[in-house]
Amino acid sequence: MKEFLMLIRGGQEKYNSVSPEDMQKHMEHWQQWMGSLAQEDKLVGGQPLMNEGTTMTERGKKVIDRPFAEGRELVGGYLLIKADSLVHATEIAKDCPSFEYDCSVEVREIAPMD
Structure with missing residues (x-):
């Protein structure tokens, strides 16, 4: 099996306005989905990401300390999964x-380091 990275972007506006009860249901859905991936030995790992971070440019000489802008491009988390192909990984991601x-969920194959 190959490894694939899922980058989860956006949704902050809706996440910030949801009721505690609806958020609890949503988190239960996450637990069920990730639990089933783990049972099938497809889950390698994954975590939500904080909004704060740094960006380095100019070969690491310039470091910008900042919160990342909210919106559709904000990466809110990632999952690392195992699948047979990009098509298979995409099918898994459809249930996110x-x-x-x-x-949005971007699915990318991890390149082997030979």
Whole structure:
């Protein structure tokens, strides 16, 4: 099996306005989905990301300390999964609970380091 990275973007506006009860249901959906991936030995790892970070440019000489802008391009989290192909990984990603909050999911194969 190959490894694939899912980058989950956007949804902050909806996440920030959801009721605690709806957020609890959403988190339960995440637990069920990730639990099933783990049972199938497809889940390698994943975490939500904080909004604060740094950006380095000029070969690392310039460091910008900042919160990342909210919006459609904000990367809110990632998952690392195992799948047979990009098509298979994309099928797995279609069930991502973040779609409930209008997020997008980018699926990329991890390049082997030989």
